[in-house]
Amino acid sequence: MPLSNIQIVYQDAALLVVNKPTLLLSVPGRADDNKDCLVTRLQENGYPEARIVHRLDWETSGLMVLARDADSHRELSRQFHDRETEKAYAALCWGEPELDSGRIELPLRYAPDNKPRHIVDLEQGRHALTFWRVVERHGNYARVELTPITGRSHQLRVHMLSIGHPLLGDRLYANPEALALRDRLCLHASLLCLSHPQSGERLRFESPAPF
The missing domain is CATH 3.30.2350.10 (Pseudouridine synthase)
Known part of the structure; x- marks a missing residue:
């Protein structure tokens, strides 16, 4: 290909x-x-x-x-x-969060009877931490910046769902209204910072969201 x-x-x-x-x-x-x-x-x-x-x-x-x-x-x-890396994601979420920023610290695991979905499980889930910040408000949706501290599968999608703001276009987790607003999952890895593996120089890369 x-x-x-x-x-x-x-x-x-x-x-x-x-x-x-x-x-x-x-x-x-x-x-x-x-x-x-x-x-x-x-x-x-x-x-x-x-x-x-x-x-x-x-x-x-x-x-x-x-x-x-x-x-x-x-x-x-x-x-x-x-x-030691830094990552941030641009996303569009359903509705408008009441606050301008916050943190979500909820453990996650596979939904055993509904893979590949993941769920919050306070007893058997693995620790997961996400920081979020509202960038723009648009009435029925908002543009947010998401910063994962841990790297669990589907972490950002499930964490935003857990606070009532699923990501637009998410075929696994969005409600019908959020799914209908966009024809793709509105989640984009927009920032990546790391140290060069040979020189140790700190490198920073940015990519604007295509939505």
Whole structure:
């Protein structure tokens, strides 16, 4: 498959920073018809050494970093594990939050009878923390900035749902009104800060939301 609409934001000998489009897997799925993905397209189009460091959901767009050698992969993975990176997401949520900002600290786990959905589970869930901030108010929806401190699957989507503000266009969690307002999940990885795995220089990348 061609690179298509994958934008190369930055590259050097150690890493790649790209903009993943919506409706593209980060890594191959288990089924034979789910092999097309970001890392495979990169490997087949000039970056055979590209190694995945972190993931975005299939429907989520935005910034991702990939390593280009084993040592860089090890160091970048460590930064994500030790929460030394900074990430922020642009999103549109249903309704207008009463406050201008807040935090959501609710543990999450798979919904065992309804995968791939996740749910809040105060007893068996894994710790998850999100900060949110209203950027714009539009009556029946709001533009928000979401900052995940942990990196649980579907964390931002389930946390916003938990406070009554599901993300627009979210086919897994949105109510019918929120789903109808947009034809895609309105969640975009808009900010990524990390230290270069070789030089240690602090790098900052930004990507405006396409919605």
